[in-house]
Amino acid sequence: MTDLASRRPVNAPDDQAPPQHRGFSTVLRGLADGDQERVSVGSILSAFGDRAFGALLLVFALPNALPMPPGTSAVLGAPLVFITFQLMIGRGVLWLPAFITRRSMRREDFRTLANKIEPWIMKLERLLKPRFGLLTTPVADRFTGAACFVLSIILTLPIPFGNMPPAATIAAFALGMIESDGVAIGVGWLGTLISVAILVALSTAITAAVSNFAEPVMRLFGV
Structure with missing residues (x-):
């Protein structure tokens, strides 16, 4: 397979454009x-080269923004935590352990996706x-990485329907990073506020429901 991550020499002809000038859909x-x-x-x-942070964030986050079988967010969320942490601390080159980089899917399934x-x-x-550019x-x-790190942790929590808003928000951040678009980054920050608000609302509702259920049970047993 052609190495899409190779760099173009300084005086290379225009038809050998580096991967960072190719759209996500083209590389995909x-x-x-x-x-x-x-x-x-x-x-x-390797294919996305310098844009690997944004590309892998999108690859792992986008499926979680769609209706998926239970447990999917826990599987796909773990690599997101690893990637976003490195983005948050300012690591210039994304590093992933071998057990993650070796994960693969059949090309037919990848093509369908x-x-x-x-x-x-x-x-988009x-x-x-x-x-x-101030936002990119x-x-x-680093601030984007911190927001995505928090969102990726929320993504892994077993909250019914709680994974879709943070996943969509991470996808917005990822697209902004890939295309250097500060507007998409701004949408990501708005989504972060909404995701946190939803988490607080769901947590409050769940806590109240558990409390309302537990109170009569405790009275029944004289606790």
Whole structure:
């Protein structure tokens, strides 16, 4: 498979553009249409090169923003915690342990997933563009990483329907990082506030429900 993460020499011709100038959907299609039997996390990491943080955040967060079987958020949320922590502390190059990079899926399954999300990604790419650079600087990325780290922890909590808002918010942050779009980053910050508010509301409701159930039981047993 062509190494999409290779860097272009200083005087290389324009047709050898580096991967950071290619849209997410273009790189995603290249991975889906490759000739290898399986697509691993490591191959995704290599394909996106300098944009690996944003790309892998999107890859792991986007499925959680959709209706998925119970337990999916716990499986996909764990790598997100690992990735967002490195983004938060300002690590320049994303590192993942071998047990994560070796995880893979059949290319047919990856292509099916790509076919489903590619139209949406392409629509978003037409709206996204480099702007409001103050929100996409290395310092700003640390704050983005901190927000995504908190969201990824919320994502792993066993809260009914509580994984979709933080997953969608991480996806917004990821798209903003990939396309250097401060507007998308701003949407991510708005989503962070909404996700935290939803978590507080759900926690309060669950606590009240447990309390209302436990109180008569305790009276019944004279506690």
